[in-house]
Amino acid sequence: MIAALLYIMTVGFYLFTNSKETSLKEAIICISVVGIYCLWHLAIPPFAATPNFYTERAFGIVPFVSMWAILFPHFAINQIPTVTRTLGWIGLFTMTVILAIFKLLVW
Template sequence: MIDVIVFVALTGFYLFSDGSETSAKEAGMAIGVYGVYLIIYRLVGPFPEVTSMHMGQLYGFLPMLSFGAILFPHFNTKSPEVITRAIGWIGLITVFIIMSSFKLFLW
């Protein structure tokens, strides 16, 4: 449930602040991809019979972090914004593929 709250908070913060240089098109795509991810992860079965801390980190924390890196790359001051956004996209898409594969083939 915390991931939905973070999704709404980050989206609202992006929409109501002018502090990000991420384009509206890219932000809209990130919001859409993460929104679909959350719908599939939370509402579409099957669900894992056993959960662990590592599964929570992979399917909950990593997509949140990736989504935040896409919307607000300027918070990472040690690398260029383009690199931060690219790493965010790689993380979000990779977790989406892993979660989809698990839902289709393993769970």
């Protein structure tokens, strides 16, 4: 539930601020990937039998940190926006692969 709320708030904030740091194509791809990730994580079984605080934080928060790094790279004031955006894509790809391994191989 928190993931869905974070998703809606982040997309709304992006649309409200109309950030020009990220291209529209990249923003649409990022928003779509995180939306599919969120749906896959929250709605498609199998779910963890005993939810762990750290795994739930990783599956729930890390993709949104990556989404913020991609959509709003100017918030990382000590980093070059290209580096921030690249690290965001790496984090999003890594969490998607880990979620896929969990959902497909762990019964």
